[in-house]
Amino acid sequence: MSGRTVYIETFGCQMNELDSELVSGQLLALGYTFTTSPVKADVVLYNTCSVREHAEQKVWSRLGELRLRKQLQPALVVGVLGCMAERDGVDLIRRMPVVDVLCGPGELDKLPGLLDNAVRTRESLLAEDSPFEPASERSASQVALQGSTSRRSGTLAAAADSLELLDLSRSVSPIDSDERGRRSAYVRITRGCNKFCTYCVVPFTRGAEVHRPPQHIIDECKRLADAGVIEVTLLGQTVNHYRFEHGASVVVDGITQPQKGRSYTGGHRRDPFAGETTTTFADLLARIHEEVPGIQRLRFVTSYPRDFGDDVLEVMRDHPRICRYLHVPAQSGSDRILKVMNRGYTTGEYLEFLDRARSYLHQPEIGRPLMISGDFIAGFPGETDEDFELTMRLLERARYKNAFIFKYSPRPGTIAFDKLPDDVPEEVKRSRNGRLLDAQNAISANISAAQVGLTLNVFVEGLSVRERKKRARERACGTGLPTPASGGVSLTLRGKSLGVEVEPAETQPESPGTIQLCGRTDGDLIVLFDLPEADQAADWVGRIAPILITSAGALSLFGEPAPAHAASAR
Numbered sequence: 001m002s003g004r005t006v007y008i009e010t011f012g013c014q015m016n017e018l019d020s021e022l023v024s025g026q027l028l029a030l031g032y033t034f035t036t037s038p039v040k041a042d043v044v045l046y047n048t049c050s051v052r053e054h055a056e057q058k059v060w061s062r063l064g065e066l067r068l069r070k071q072l073q074p075a076l077v078v079g080v081l082g083c084m085a086e087r088d089g090v091d092l093i094r095r096m097p098v099v100d101v102l103c104g105p106g107e108l109d110k111l112p113g114l115l116d117n118a119v120r121t122r123e124s125l126l127a128e129d130s131p132f133e134p135a136s137e138r139s140a141s142q143v144a145l146q147g148s149t150s151r152r153s154g155t156l157a158a159a160a161d162s163l164e165l166l167d168l169s170r171s172v173s174p175i176d177s178d179e180r181g182r183r184s185a186y187v188r189i190t191r192g193c194n195k196f197c198t199y200c201v202v203p204f205t206r207g208a209e210v211h212r213p214p215q216h217i218i219d220e221c222k223r224l225a226d227a228g229v230i231e232v233t234l235l236g237q238t239v240n241h242y243r244f245e246h247g248a249s250v251v252v253d254g255i256t257q258p259q260k261g262r263s264y265t266g267g268h269r270r271d272p273f274a275g276e277t278t279t280t281f282a283d284l285l286a287r288i289h290e291e292v293p294g295i296q297r298l299r300f301v302t303s304y305p306r307d308f309g310d311d312v313l314e315v316m317r318d319h320p321r322i323c324r325y326l327h328v329p330a331q332s333g334s335d336r337i338l339k340v341m342n343r344g345y346t347t348g349e350y351l352e353f354l355d356r357a358r359s360y361l362h363q364p365e366i367g368r369p370l371m372i373s374g375d376f377i378a379g380f381p382g383e384t385d386e387d388f389e390l391t392m393r394l395l396e397r398a399r400y401k402n403a404f405i406f407k408y409s410p411r412p413g414t415i416a417f418d419k420l421p422d423d424v425p426e427e428v429k430r431s432r433n434g435r436l437l438d439a440q441n442a443i444s445a446n447i448s449a450a451q452v453g454l455t456l457n458v459f460v461e462g463l464s465v466r467e468r469k470k471r472a473r474e475r476a477c478g479t480g481l482p483t484p485a486s487g488g489v490s491l492t493l494r495g496k497s498l499g500v501e502v503e504p505a506e507t508q509p510e511s512p513g514t515i516q517l518c519g520r521t522d523g524d525l526i527v528l529f530d531l532p533e534a535d536q537a538a539d540w541v542g543r544i545a546p547i548l549i550t551s552a553g554a555l556s557l558f559g560e561p562a563p564a565h566a567a568s569a570r
């Protein structure tokens with residue numbers, strides 16, 4: 001279906017961002033073009049998230065808006081991809097016939113075929129258009145969902161893992177100097193989840209946990225590095241549980257298939273299956289570090305607090321290009337609530353892990369402090385004031401650089417939804433959420449302040465929020481200056497792509513005539529810095545540069561190019 005123009009909008013986590021990138025690459029290769037403006041598109045795709053109700057509501061409202069548009073443009077094809085498609089299934093089309101395509105996260109390799117069929121079906125619906133049954137109110141109904149197969153046995157999942165082909169077919173084009181914002185990339189190592197935390201939809205929408213063959217991951221990293229990528233973030237719901245056992249791998253049509261991990265009782269400090277025929281998570285990190293030297297920064301998210309072995313910490317300590325950053329959600333500070341959540345660890349074990357990780361990796365004296373972030377759910381069913389105070393204490397003790405704090409959102413299909421009444425009143429959830437945020441902001445400000453005076457290596461990602469807003473204002477005033485692309489995908493300055501806006505809108509007094517860029521440290525701290533001349537900006541984006549930290553806010557650090565580097569960049 002070459003020649004069609006696609007608009008794709010992504011909701012939710014990094015895994016969804018990667019899925020959108022892979023799907024877009026596949027459609028580009030088939031001749032589709034892309035637009036950042038939904039009104040210019042023939043095909044509108046929403047890649048959705050179901051983790052909290054709020055994320056779903058945004059999609060419902062987008063679909064509601066498209067109903068009117070489809071009356072004016074009945075050939076428009078609308079697709080819902082990802083977790084909402086998988087969770088709601090064909091009920092979604094019944095409720096919103098504006099939707100033509102449903103494609104679950106485990107079936108994304110089938111999207112081109114579905115779109116092709118949807119375009120043809122819409123054409124025949126248009127041919128049959130009548131006032132009694134307008135084409136605009138009829139769905140082309142192309143559906144690919146895992147449904148009841150989403151929790152297949154390990155062997156079946158492996159034998160039928162066509163999704164691996166989508167990752168393998170990733171189109172990686174060389175990054176030229178105009179596109180330096182693309183020098184950071186995600187690489188999936190594990191799909192799905194087997195943890196079944198009682199509040200979470202992921203095991204139902206993304207299916208059973210499978211681990212990709214290490215060689216596929218390393219080859220993907222090499223291709224990205226050859227194209228100019230210098231930062232890779234490995235993705236999985238529980239990355240530290242990655243393990244690939246070579247003796248047990250299944251090969252289909254010459255391609256080694258992803259593998260369901262062997263289950264074990266847990267509580268170990270080193271992968272119990274480590275050995276010559278197994279690639280553990282520690283082995284994988286070490287291999288990427290050694291075999292792909294072009295990757296200057298290697299990160300991974302998300303880590304599961306249980307079974308994070310010393311073997312991984314040692315590899316992180318001994319391999320300088322692996323970032324000193326861990327994202328390890330705690331969810332609650334109450335052992336009673338953790339048990340009802342089915343998290344599989346106690347607060348004591350969680351804190352022991354943070355202490356152990358810091359003892360291996362916290363080295364501010366060599367400019368490499370360990371930064372840790374966490375997640376919490378406020379107002380989980382049955383959470384009492386005492387439980388919540390324990391969570392406050394854990395957050396204070398953990399000293400995260402930042403924390404993602406969510407009000408509990410009951411999700412149909414989960415155990416908590418079915419068995420536990422959502423009994424914490426909304427205003428209590430809100431107030432607990434606010435208290436956690438306030439406490440975290442104070443800790444973040446404290447950690448930021450401790451960085452002042454240090455020179456930190458910063459991966460420069462693009463224009464700051466302030467700079468973006470300034471450019472948008474200038475455009476509104478008709479100055480004719482170039483402006484950032486809408487849709488939050490990429491930023492351009494004088495025709496050069498400057499990457500993605502990332503940092504929260506924390507401001508600092510503006511010096512006239514300067515341009516403000518943003519980036520991240522090894523420990524994932526956000527840094528904003530001014531350049532004296534706007535012309536230099538494009539040369540800085542996509543590089544790792546030393547920045548002297550001169551002041552700090554709660555959410556970001558402010559700095560200036562370290563003197564030697566500033567001179568050499570000129």
Ligand code: SAM
Pocket residue numbers: 013051052199200201202236237238302303304328329331375376377406407408409410411
């Ligand atoms: N796999 C990661 C882990 O377990 O640590 C987290 C992945 S989950 C998709 C991202 C975050 O969403 C979780 O850490 C949790 O804090 C939050 N979350 C998941 N389900 C939720 C729910 N029903 N209500 C509120 N927050 C939820």
Ligand code: SF4
Pocket residue numbers: 193194195196197200201202203237238
């Ligand atoms: Fe969801 Fe728990 Fe799996 Fe994380 S580990 S994705 S919270 S079920």
